Amino acid sequence: MVSLDLAAPGAPAKPVFELSEKPSLIGLSREELAAALVEKGVAERQVKMRVSQIWHWLYIRGISDFDDMTNVAKDLRALLKQHFTIQRPEIAEEQISNDGTRKWLLRFPARGAGRPVEVETVYIPEEGRGTLCISSQVGCTLTCSFCHTGTQRLVRNLTAEEILSQLLLARDRLGDFPDRETPQGGILPSSDRKITNIVMMGMGEPLYNFEEVKKALLIATDGDGLSLSRRRVTLSTSGVVPEIYRTGEEIGVMLAISLHATNDALRDELVPINKKYPLKQLMEACRAYPGLSNARRITFEYVMLKGVNDSLTDARDLVKILKGVPAKINLIPFNPWPGSKYECSDWETIEAFADFVNAAGYASPIRTPRGRDIFAACGQLKSESERMRKTERLALQAMMIANHGEDD
Template identity: 60%
Template sequence: MSVTLDLSRPRPAREAAPVSLIGLTRPELAARLAEDLGLDPKKAKMRASQVWGWLYNHGVTDFAAMTNIAGPMRAQMAERYVLTRPEMVERRVSSDGTRKYLLRFGPGVEAEAVFIPGVGRAGALCVSSQVGCTLNCTFCHTGTQALVRNLTPAEIVGQVLACKDDIEEWPSGRDDRKLSNIVFMGMGEPLYALDSVAAAIDVISDGEGISISRRRITVSTSGVVSQMDALGERTDAMLAISLHATNDALRDELVPINKKWPIAELLDACRRYPGTSNAKRITFEYVMLKGVNDSDAEARELVRLLKGIPAKINLIPFNPWAGSPYECSDWDRIEAFAEIINRAGYASPIRTPRGRDVGAACGQLKTESVKRRASELRRERVTAD
């Protein structure tokens, strides 16, 4: 007896996974509600404004808390959407109050963010834009972690929400706010993740939500010249340049991306960065490496290079990490370097190291899980031998 299979009947469709509303820009959120809930554009815009306020002004994590939205619509949204936060795997607090967060966004996808009180108007959150990094800057511990992928807008915004949860800063926009500044100076090169960074800045800066002004959001790049104009045009964020050397030979060694975009090209891009003025200066970051880049001659050359660029220069005492070939410049050498720059008319604050005791200082970020796996592998090799 033969059996004929009827293949004409469609198989039941798999249920679509719930969509996270975190990280959508305001227009994207309105479009999503219109499409999924069948709302006309005017109603969708109004509902999006309500949801936006709950997510980013009040920090809610449950649709049931959105009390100015009717119950049936809240139930519809709860079926279709999630309000995803990253998982806080580890939270370490330094003796100086700095908080380092290890956040998990998915299996094998972890990054670190650092909250530094007393920076900017009140406190700054250093966020990551990638998991790992491709730049291999020789003084930076983060550069020793291989790139996994770019973070999404939701994952970048999620770092801000996780911090605000931890410091208990809801609702947003309070006069006594603790988080006033965002710096894209964590793991990764932000201009290699520009789409995500730009979308996240749109969310973070919105005045009816988290409400951190674009003038208090700084994006640091090691010199991805091809994306610098776009960064200014799309985000209007403050720009920081990870410079660290005054000649191409040394910068090729310290910041290898310099081989693609040397100092002259980088500084030309700085001169045309949109909106730059004495009121909107570019920050040049310069890590102080003993006997490498800290001479008086290099200070004078730095002044010459930056002529005509509205700038300030952050001098960063090198933060040591195991296996690094560098040492931090002596304090009197750093002060002498700063004095030459100050006399030339540039502000040159010496950045106070923060969070060194928990591995949260500049250049020290590398996810603890990666460090633990490396340690376990070393132990296994020793045992095998």
């Protein structure tokens, strides 16, 4: 089920990981980058040009070594190497699913008095597109009862550098930056890119790390760098209502809501943040999200739990609470993990639920589980320090075979 590919032909070598107290230039805004250069002695009359050069090398060319900045003067390159870093995180493990999904366990160096931390990042290839699922926190504080990630305690927020580095490293591994022979002004055409979409749906609640997520996504969508369309960037939240308003106003990406229930009593159990921001407040924030239209809908994620939230009454109530919101409902078959008290709804039940919601005028695709054999599916991410023991992995595999057959 699991294959390792740390030395895949044609892929960049695994980065050499060295703990460094040097600050990284990755994740800095142009203004912050300019200030950092001035502080280290770069003449102010040169700063605008130097910022433009560095930005180009980091986010268009995708380099991770100052020596590769060939149009930057040698003395400036030496200065940058002395005071800063642009290294990638260490790949502690890379796994490839039978369906082509890739999962990287990434290790970041210690911050201050802390210890190195690990997060998981997932790449999902599809026909005509490729989606990268990015983490925003180490662990999670929300304790959603159906989510495996929620069983890991929150360690800390990721920085904008660490969030962006997941994208940069994935593009390295997939060959998604121009090669060295491409002219310096060249940029890989969007039609040739492996990563066309990113989703903030990995470990953690992005809106509990708003400022760092904002910085990272503004750089990812910058037209003079990584140049991802904001319509191809989706931020998923369990319902941090005040920051939903800010997301629309300050970041402007697509929004996904981790919903999973149609009444407060059940949602309090499944998604405990609902006790602080109940459904009425959440839906008001959704209706006020800027730029909503049939072409720019909010995605509502709804995990299908057998006998819990999967009845036609639940489907009817779902349609009622979404009234007036341009929406798409992603129905997610529950992905099992040892110790969970839930089971996935029967396929016939999921299809009946989807048919009812579709008939009411809402698209309700059933999400095809991806990467289950490497524990990369929705709700399954968990860092290596909290990974399952071998016996638990075998139990998961046995459960999957029993429920879905050996070819799943």
